Amino acid sequence: MASAMPLAAETAPQDVAYDDIGAIAEPLSETAGNPEEGAKIYADKGTGNCVACHAISARTDAEFQGNIGPSLDGAGDRWSVEQLRGIVADAKRTFPESMMPSMYKTAGYVRPGDAFTGKAGTEPLPPLLNAQQIEDVVAYIATLKE
Ligand code: HEC
Numbered sequence: 001m002a003s004a005m006p007l008a009a010e011t012a013p014q015d016v017a018y019d020d021i022g023a024i025a026e027p028l029s030e031t032a033g034n035p036e037e038g039a040k041i042y043a044d045k046g047t048g049n050c051v052a053c054h055a056i057s058a059r060t061d062a063e064f065q066g067n068i069g070p071s072l073d074g075a076g077d078r079w080s081v082e083q084l085r086g087i088v089a090d091a092k093r094t095f096p097e098s099m100m101p102s103m104y105k106t107a108g109y110v111r112p113g114d115a116f117t118g119k120a121g122t123e124p125l126p127p128l129l130n131a132q133q134i135e136d137v138v139a140y141i142a143t144l145k146e
Contacts, residue, residue: 025082
């Protein structure tokens with residue numbers, strides 16, 4: 001663990017171990033993901049806002065569902081929990097060139113010149129979701145079975 005991280009029970013974004021298909025084997029937080037919390041984060045415009053791009057048939061509560069990304073119906077059958085964790089944390093590791101935002105990434109964005117000027121702009125950026133929110137959303141998506 002990086003010594004500067006205040007929450008020892010979480011894996012910091014820069015310490016996450018992705019495998020070669022973009023999956024993350026180890027949970028990012030000690031507390032297991034809560035699918036009910038994840039369902040809220042999924043549709044909450046201030047946090048996950050997954051609903052802006054994705055649709056889930058069962059979510060009749062959502063006023064608007066997006067179609068930029070694929071329907072997530074059955075995503076819990078298509079992907080393992082480890083793969084879902086990798087997709088939610090940093091989708092570009094699974095789908096290169098994806099327009100899906102990296103939810104748990106604070107640095108390493110391509111900005112040529114930074115390494116030379118030492119001016120890294122605003123990095124490290126705050127992650128879009130924290131470790132527990134990632135686990136909660138992953139737990140929720142894993143429940144989506146055909
Ligand atoms: C800006 C649009 C956008 C947002 C926001 C977004 N995604 Fe995606 N997502 C995509 C696209 C596009 C894909 C298809 C993969 C690709 O890019 O080729 C995808 C793929 C996925 C997949 C794999 C789909 C499958 O069934 O094969 C999952 C799971 C997923 N997203 C979950 C999420 C979750 C959870 C959130 C919110 C935390 C989220 N996405 C937010 C655009 C988005």
